[in-house]
Amino acid sequence: MLSTNFLERLKPSSVFKNTRRSLSPTTKKASQCPISCLPDEILSSIFVLCLPKIEETRAEMNGSIMKRSITGQRPLWISSRSAPLNVSHVCRSWRSIALSTAKLWSKLAIQGTTSSRGYHAKRELAILTSFIQRNAEAPLDILVDINVPVDLASMDTYMMQCIQLLVAQKHRWRSVHLVYCFCQVRIIAPILAGLVQEASPSVSELYFCMHSCSVEKNRDVTPTFFHPSLPGLTKLTLFSRGTQYDLSGCPQLRELSITSPTSLKDVKQWLIRCPTLETVSFGRVNVYNSLEKELNHGTATSSIETLTSLRSLSLYFDIASDLEYRVSNRAINGFLSSFSLPYVSNLILSLHASAKVGKCLDIRPIICLLKASNPPIISLDIHNFSIPSDNQSPDKSFGAPEQQIADLCRLTEGVQQLIINGDTVDSILNGVDIEEAEPRSHDYANLWPKLEGLVVTNPREITVKSLLRFAQEHSSPDMNAVGFVRRYSKVRSQVDVGKLDCSSDSVRARSD
Template identity: 25%
Template sequence: MGSSYQLQQQAIDAEIRSLEGSIRALKLRRNTFAPISSLPNEVIAIIFSFLRARVTLFAIKPGKKPDGLAWLRVAHVCHQWREIALNQPHFWSHVDFTAVSSAGAAEILSRAKTVPLHLEVGAPVGLWDDARFGPFQKELQDRVPHICRLAISAEPFHLHRILKGLIMPAPTLEFLSLASENDHRGGAAFVPDSLFDGSTPRLSSLELWNCDISWMSPLLGSLKHLEIRSPFKWPSLSVWLDALDQMPQLKTLALHRASPVAPWGLIPSEVERAVTLPSLTHFEVSSPARYCGFALAHLILPALTSLCVVAESSRRDYSDVQEILTFVSRHAHGPQDSRPLQSVLVRSNGMGVEIVAWTSPDVHVELSEQISVSDARHSGRVSFSITNSDDWSPRVDTGTLSAVMEALPLDGLVTFTAQNRFNRQFWLWHAPKWPLLRHVRLTPAAERGFREMLMEDNKRRGGPLLPLLKTLVLVDVALLERRNLRLCDALTKRVEQGVPLETLDLRKCLATGHAIELLSKIVVDVLAPEKTYETGSDLVSEAGARLIYVEDEYSEVEDYDEDDADTGSDDEVQDMDGDTSSDIYGEGEAVYW
């Protein structure tokens, strides 16, 4: 009886399989009548190639990482599309060993055949055992002749094992990224000279994180892009210069705590030996301030169009930062630049301050969005950041910041964006040097001093300050009654001077309807916030506004209570003609923000 039932069940299963096969055949025939099925397979394959994610292969950098296999969804649409996807080797050229199993990686690589490979791995510290590490290492070693881009992030022990086994030449390798992830054992990760048998004829880009490398390594000779971050050893000057001499094709160079060690004492303005990098367009250096200046002093960069300096001060008065400004200025602008510096952003970044300058005249950066500011830094002609190495970091004083602004060639400044506290003296000192300034964008910390500067008639210099100023943008400023009346006085003064403001942008401010009405009688184009203080009372209370939009937490006088003209710290402004920027502040006058 049981045998009879089994036979009947098997017959039914066979009939089901037959019917399913017939259905699949009918679907295939039906799909042939779809208009897209008339396209040749080669055309469909090209269309699929546009769906593939553009993977950066630098997994250790912050931000979202694209899914290299997201495009495979097209293989689930129909039989024809699946066959096309499975039989295109270049579709399988990218493998992330961290995201797939060992078997999955082997299957992908088998479909890739001999096309140039993009391989990456981010081996989690302590989570890869020999059962996982062994197959990966074998696949990597077997594929060396076909690797085009390789990015590896691993703990020092595993990274050493990986690099030690890569002894075959890599004739197609173009990009190499190595990152040593710190573990509890510590230790240095070193890139051996024997890596790839010293033969990487096409290698043009090398990125190293927490890895040491000999500056005489054969990997460096043909590079166009070199980035070294936080190695365990600092190079000596002679070794560093010798290495750069062998890299004439270098276009970008980024050194984070990897520049040569600076000796004690002042850096001489003229050095005995300097290296010329004729092709370098981008230079980024992040080190103690004196080390940054020491590196800049020994370089000649005739093609440079982007300079990024992060100077870490070891002194509470930031005097070591001021000592290197000559070398920053030397590389901030040159004959290779077709336009002057025309836009500037000054902002605090938690531990210090950052100044970014562009050659474009109308660069506006959203101060509240960290991502846009980060992008802006790398798009600028020059970016200069100041930090402090002390556990308790004093804020950068106005005198230091003024000295930085003095060092940069800003005669052609058109757009100025600031979120730092600049008092009246700062503006009175720099405004005469910026006659072309047309657009200003300020947060509360910078607005008060600017407003007080606008009240000056500047008769001694024969005309109003900032004669071309047309647009003022205020961000996060609470225009309650007293502050608004003072702003009205300043803008009225501009009208009396014959240089009225054309546009006042208050869209990111908190203002009363009455304030907007008063300002509209002075400025032709007032861009009001979407909700006024009266209609948007649900957004913030008056008490909340005073807390959120506080002008200067270090000032003893809030802007809202500044009825007496004698309460501010800007009582008198001395004649500054011929003075240096550091002399414009009296004893104890430097204001911290």
């Protein structure tokens, strides 16, 4: 007779066997899933493609950093919902593949911040050490965001250890992103020394941002001159008020973006001294920062610089007063007339003027630039530039407004994306003088035949009517975005946009 204890042990065993038997088909089916049949090399490549972009990580670290650091102990640049952690937590096989894929662990970050739970530099040091071990000898992407006073004794030791750990791997740096604020330069000095004192041929991208508060509060320790020695650098982004740059040590630079205030004279020097540049963007060009005689010196006699490598040029002009507006037209005309851009396909010349100015700049120097260079423009943004009528501009050197309008249409016939001022659009779409109230009939069939998107800034009521007729009669089958901006801000996310629904037969205006 079987004992009671044996029967009690037998029941859980049978339950376990039945459960295992019922799960076997599921397990077998999972093993035969197409993704489970892929070779390890393919899965490894898929995992690498799942990595978040370096710009996304930098934005995540830089936005609301003090608020979000309170909610969790894990540094913000590491997330269990994104690679490499999410793919390494699926199953034993995937984890093994993830740990053996060195490229998955190539992003290293130091996030200096404070929270109610204290500073987590000790934990961050352990994470960096683990990532470096798993990375083997693959190239590294370095992100350093310091947003905490350095007089916190609890964080200083671990912070310096993290910095030293990154500096020890400087021969493998691929991109370096530095953002620091409320800190002394001594914390980040080892990384700066690796960029300046010794040539780092492996670095191809540099993002350098020093907040203005660092300049104002720590001016005695803030570097005033930055001369990187990076022979392999191709992409550079700078934001540092009060710091001068020398890029003679970066002979292969292709992309340059400067968001700090820059004078028009300095913009010209950047373009001349870096002939290899293909993409250039200046976020704040102060036209009035230079003397007028310097801005216009030699415009009639100086040679024209031909920028054969340049493909994209973005200049955002700042004008704060009526006095600046008076010299801006002449200054910008002198600047544009000194260059030839034969291969530029993306051109942004945008004016950000204060409410006190309330005027547009003359678009005709831009038309003359296009006429002299005849570049293959695909995307054109000329916000707050317009063609003045004869009675508004006594300068006849540019020709009649009607001829300039015809030249603008001819020179931009290959444009696919266009942002343009309302007054100029009125002149083009209506084929009349700007001051005329009612639109005339116009042939839209051959006007911007490749256009896919059109945005009109500062429109009048007549502009909206013209856009409706333009959308109805335009022959381009690819045009899917036509609209107007009633309030245009320098921050593109803060605009009041009205759109035209071109998808249906009955084109109508609507407001978002």
